[in-house]
Amino acid sequence: MSTKVRVASIAVALGLLTAGGASGQDVGSIVAWGRNIEGECNVPAPNTGFRAVAGGFQHSLGLRFDGSIAAWGLNRHGPCDVPAPNEGFVAIAAGGGAETCVGEDWGGHSLGLKFDGSVVAWGWNDYGQCNVPSPNRDIVAVAAGGWQSMAIKADGSIVAWGLNHNVPAPNTGFVAVAGSGQSWSCYEYGFTLGLHADGSIVAWGWNRFGQCDVPAPNSGFVAVAAGSGHSLGLKADGSLVAWGYNGHGQCNVPAPNSGFVAVSAGWGHSLGLKADGSVVAWGDNSEGQCNVPAPNRGFVGVAAGWWHSLGLKAFPGDLNCDGVVNFDDINPFVSTIGAEPLAWNLAHPGCHWLNADCNADGVVNFDDIDAFVALLSGD
Numbered sequence: 001m002s003t004k005v006r007v008a009s010i011a012v013a014l015g016l017l018t019a020g021g022a023s024g025q026d027v028g029s030i031v032a033w034g035r036n037i038e039g040e041c042n043v044p045a046p047n048t049g050f051r052a053v054a055g056g057f058q059h060s061l062g063l064r065f066d067g068s069i070a071a072w073g074l075n076r077h078g079p080c081d082v083p084a085p086n087e088g089f090v091a092i093a094a095g096g097g098a099e100t101c102v103g104e105d106w107g108g109h110s111l112g113l114k115f116d117g118s119v120v121a122w123g124w125n126d127y128g129q130c131n132v133p134s135p136n137r138d139i140v141a142v143a144a145g146g147w148q149s150m151a152i153k154a155d156g157s158i159v160a161w162g163l164n165h166n167v168p169a170p171n172t173g174f175v176a177v178a179g180s181g182q183s184w185s186c187y188e189y190g191f192t193l194g195l196h197a198d199g200s201i202v203a204w205g206w207n208r209f210g211q212c213d214v215p216a217p218n219s220g221f222v223a224v225a226a227g228s229g230h231s232l233g234l235k236a237d238g239s240l241v242a243w244g245y246n247g248h249g250q251c252n253v254p255a256p257n258s259g260f261v262a263v264s265a266g267w268g269h270s271l272g273l274k275a276d277g278s279v280v281a282w283g284d285n286s287e288g289q290c291n292v293p294a295p296n297r298g299f300v301g302v303a304a305g306w307w308h309s310l311g312l313k314a315f316p317g318d319l320n321c322d323g324v325v326n327f328d329d330i331n332p333f334v335s336t337i338g339a340e341p342l343a344w345n346l347a348h349p350g351c352h353w354l355n356a357d358c359n360a361d362g363v364v365n366f367d368d369i370d371a372f373v374a375l376l377s378g379d
């Protein structure tokens with residue numbers, strides 16, 4: 001019997017199933033580690049039901065399946081004060097930076113993308129990073145640097161605001177963007193990485209450490225991340241490329257450099273998520289930001305703050321990532337059996353293959369079918 005027929009038969013045989021079978025379990029929780037002097041690792045209760053996570057300067061954001069945003073950590077400039085109404089969000093980004101040439105000037109800001117394609121920005125705004133330009137619509141993705149904010153429009157162009165906002169021409173064909181940076185000295189501010197649909201990266205801005213010099217061959221990239229002075233690119237074959245400032249070893253990707261499905265960059269450290277649900281961390285570990293808490297498995301997302309790290313745990317059985325386990329998850333579940341993890345994740349952005357690992361053994365195969373059916377039936 002084919003996998004598809006087998007799963008469908010099992011589901012039908014169960015008759016009337018209870019939707020939301022995974023409710024009550026500790027699913028979609030956030031794990032935080034590293035520097036915590038501002039509470040940036042204190043995930044607010046209830047720590048469940050999260051679909052995305054973001055790390056800023058010393059604050060953190062979690063996006064819940066109900067469309068609300070939780071924010072915690074340093075709130076000096078208000079990046080944790082989510083503007084009302086706190087609802088309808090579909091993506092988040094957190095930024096932060098420090099200005100060393102004018103004395104004490106540091107903070108973070110936050111971005112939320114709403115389902116209607118508009119962006120809400122709040123927090124540190126000394127450089128206009130929260131002044132979303134009009135028309136504020138048709139936006140499909142957001143990213144935050146220290147002093148700049150970026151968004152991708154439905155037409156593939158990048159809109160950027162704050163410092164360092166001049167997107168190189170031709171401004172078209174972008175599918176992802178990342179930005180960060182710190183004030184290494186006066187007038188050295190952030191940089192931005194734009195990922196083209198053709199798999200190449202365009203980099204612009206501050207380039208003291210070569211963080212904008214993408215190593216050849218500049219092709220085959222599927223994701224990008226920007227640290228304070230280093231850059232990371234994920235290739236379609238699951239390997240990572242790192243370049244720029246390497247004073248903390250943040251560009252030394254640990255072996256084996258394979259099996260990665262997501263990447264994030266902090267001030268001096270790097271995080272990589274593997275297809276098996278483990279997190280690899282390297283670079284600056286002065287705050288323990290590279291000490292992934294045990295058990296290091298079941299992760300479906302990673303995000304790096306400046307000195308802290310965040311990991312999102314799986315939501316077993318929720319294969320369309322709508323926050324409940326029900327009949328709608330059957331077809332995407334079936335599509336995961338035998339699928340190549342990276343290819344599946346690329347085809348389902350924001351929804352991880354590992355959610356199909358319903359028996360929590362790190363792989364997705366026939367052995368997960370019974371556990372999936374149990375989740376469907378609310379067992």
Ligand SMILES: [Ca+2]
Pocket residue numbers: 317318319320321322323324325326328329
């Ligand atoms: Ca679902």
Ligand SMILES: [Ca+2]
Pocket residue numbers: 356357358359360361362363364365367368
């Ligand atoms: Ca499994």
